[in-house]
Amino acid sequence: MTGFLAAFGGRLAERWVALLAVPGLLYTATVAAALTCGWWRVDLVGAVGRHLDARLADAAVAPSLRTAASVAALLAGVLLLAAGAGLLARAVAVPVELACCGAWPRWAAPLARRLTERRGRRWGRADARVREESAPGPVHGELVAARNAIALMAPAHPTWTGDRLAAAETRVWHEYGLDLASCWPRLWLVVPDTVQEAVRTARDSFSSSLLTASWALLYLLPGLFWWPAALAAAVLALTARHRTRASAGALADLVEAVVDVHAPDLAAALKVDTPHHRVTPDIGRVITERLRKGV
Template structure:
C-alpha cells in the first residue's frame, strides 16, 4: 500500500501548514503551566495568576523589542513542537502499518492469524448449522442465522481477510489490495498510479480527505504522547495525554476503514475505464480475465 499512501499524501503538507501554530501554542501554554504548578500544587490557579502578574509587571514587558522577541520565540517554539508532533505522527503511522518482516511482527501476525482462523471456523460452523436448520424447517433457524451473523461480525473485527500484518490498521489497508486481487486478479500496486490519472476530481478529493483524516488521527496520537510526557512535571497531564491518544486511535480506526473502502470503490468503478484506455476488451462487468490481462500489461511481463 506504500505507493497508494504516497500518492494520496502529496498535499498533506499544504493542509498541515495552516494548522501548525495553534496546537503548538496550546502545548507551550500547558508546558509553562505545568512547570509553574508542579505536582504538589497542581490545582493552584491563583499561584499561576500571580506568576503571570509578575511577568506582566517586569520592566521588559514595556519594551516593544522584548515583546517582539518573546513573540517570535514563542511562535518558533510552537512551530517546532508541532513539527515534532508531525514527525512522531508519521512514525506512529509506520508502526501501525508495519509488515511482518521482523521476528516480533511475525509473531504478532501469527497470533492474529490464530484468532482469525478460530473466529472463521466458528462462523462457518454456525453458518452450516443455520443452513441445515432452514432446510429442515427447524423453528430455531432464525436464531441460528443471527448467531452466524454475530460470529461473522466477530471475525471481521479481527480482519476482513486472513491477517498478513501484525496490527489491525495494516491489515485493513492490506485487505483492500487482497480483496481486489481475489475479485479481479488485479495487482493494485501496479494499477493504482494509472487509476489515479483516470479518476475525476471529486473522487480524488474524497481520497485526499480520507488520507488527511488518517494522518491527522495519527498526529493526534502523537500529541497524546507529548502531553503524557508532561506528567513528569504536572501529573494531570497524564489524563490529557491518555484522552488525546484514545481519541486519536478511535479516529484512526474509522479513517482507515474509510480509506480502504474508498480504494476498493475506486477500483470497482474505474477498472473498466483503465482497461479501455489500455485497449483491453471489457464489454461486460470486469472479471478475473480482465484483471489478469491488466496485471500482465501493467507489470510489463515481470
Template structure:
C-alpha cells in the first residue's frame, strides 16, 4: 500500500512537472508556429483570416481527433527540444564553452580577473564582491557565481566541494534538501526558458513577431538565471557552513574541527586522485 501510494504521488508530481515545463509552453509555441505558417511576414497581422483557414482542418470527428493528436505531439516535441537547447544555454551562461569558443573564454576570463584584481584593494570590496565573490575562473558572471562556493569552501575549510557534496547530501534532512532542490530547479527552469527563446527566435524567420517574443524571453531567461544562480550558490555555501562540523565529526579520524581536518577529508574523499 505504501509503495503504491508513493508511486501514485510520484506519477502525479511527474505529470504536473511535465504539464508545467513542457505541455503548456509547448502548446503555446505550437500555436505560434501555426500562426507563423498561416500568416508569414507579408500578412503578419491578418489574424481574422486564421479561423477561416483552420475551419477545413477540423471537419469530421476523425480529422478533429487526428489534429488534436498532432498538436499534442508537436507541443511535446517542442518541449523536449527546448529542454535540450536549455542545456546548451546553461553551458553558455556558465562559461563552459566548446573548443570553438575556448580562446574567447580564456580572453574574457583574463579580463574579468584583471578587473577583479583592480577592485581588490580594500577600498572597493563591495563593488568587487558584486563583480565576483572569488577570483574569476570563468568568462561569465553566472559561471563564477556558481564556482565561488567551491573556491571559498576550499580556502576556508580545506574541503573539496565536488567530492564532499555527495557525502554531505546524504547527511542532510529533507528540510534542507528541499530548498536546495527548489533553487536548482529555478536555475534549470531559467535555462529551459532560454531554450524556448531560441525556438521563438528561429520561428521569427517565418513570422517576425515571434522574434520579438524570443528577444523578450532571452532577456527574461538571463535575468532569472542570474538570480537563480546566486540563490543556489548561496544555499550550497550556507549548507556547508551549517553542516561542516557534523561532516567532520562523522568522517574525520581526528575529533578536532579545523582546516587540517577538512584537508584530510578531501584526501579521503578523493581517494588520492
C-alpha cells in the first residue's frame, strides 16, 4: 500500500506540474508583465513588496528576517496564483469543449444554424463533384478527400469537431445497428485493458488540446493591455485548433475501431447469437433495444 500511495502521489505531482503549475506560472508571469509593461504601467513587484514589508512590520517581525519572509510570502503567493490560474483554465475547458463539439447555448442558436447551413452547402458541392467523378482513380480520391475534409457525412453541427465525433456514432448505427451511447459502457467492460488504455490516451490528448484552447482565451485578457500576450493567445489558438482536430479525429477513429473489432464480443457477453461471428444491423438493433430497456 505504501508503494502504491508513493507511485500515485508521484503521478499526481507530475500531472499537477504539467497541467497546472508550469502553464499557470507562465500565465501569472505574463499577467504581471502586462500590468508592468502594458498601458497601465503598474509597479506590481514594488507595490507588493512594500505591502508585505508593512504587514511584517505590523506583525513585529525582526528587520533581519523581513527580506526572507517577504520572499517566502511572495513565492507562496505566486504559486497560489499559478495553481488558481491552472484550475481556472481547466474550468474554462468545459465550455470550450461544448463549443468545439457544437453544443452551443440557445442564445447562439441562430449563429450555429447559419454556420451549419454554410458547412452543409460546402459539403453538398464537394459531394456533387465526387458523384460526377464516379470512375475510380487519383482524381476521384482527391475529390473524396476534399469532401471528407469538410465532414465525413452531411454536416449537422456548426463545428468540424462536432461533426467528426457525431459521425462515429452515425456510422456505427448504419453499419451495425448499434446505438453507440447505449452500447459503449457495456462494450467497455468486455474490451482488453490495452484497448481501454489506448482510448484513455486518445481522450487525454483531446482534453489536452481543449485545455490549450482555454489558455488561449485566458491570454486574451492580458492581451488587451500588452500586445505580446495577444500574440501568445493567437499562437495558442492556432495550435489548439490543429491539435483539437487531430485528436478528435484520432479519438473518433479509435472508437469506431473498438466497435469494429469487439462488437461480436459484446453480443457474446449479452448471449445474442451472431452467425459467422459478425454483428449485422438486424442483430445490432436487437442489442440496442435490449440495452435501451424500452427507453
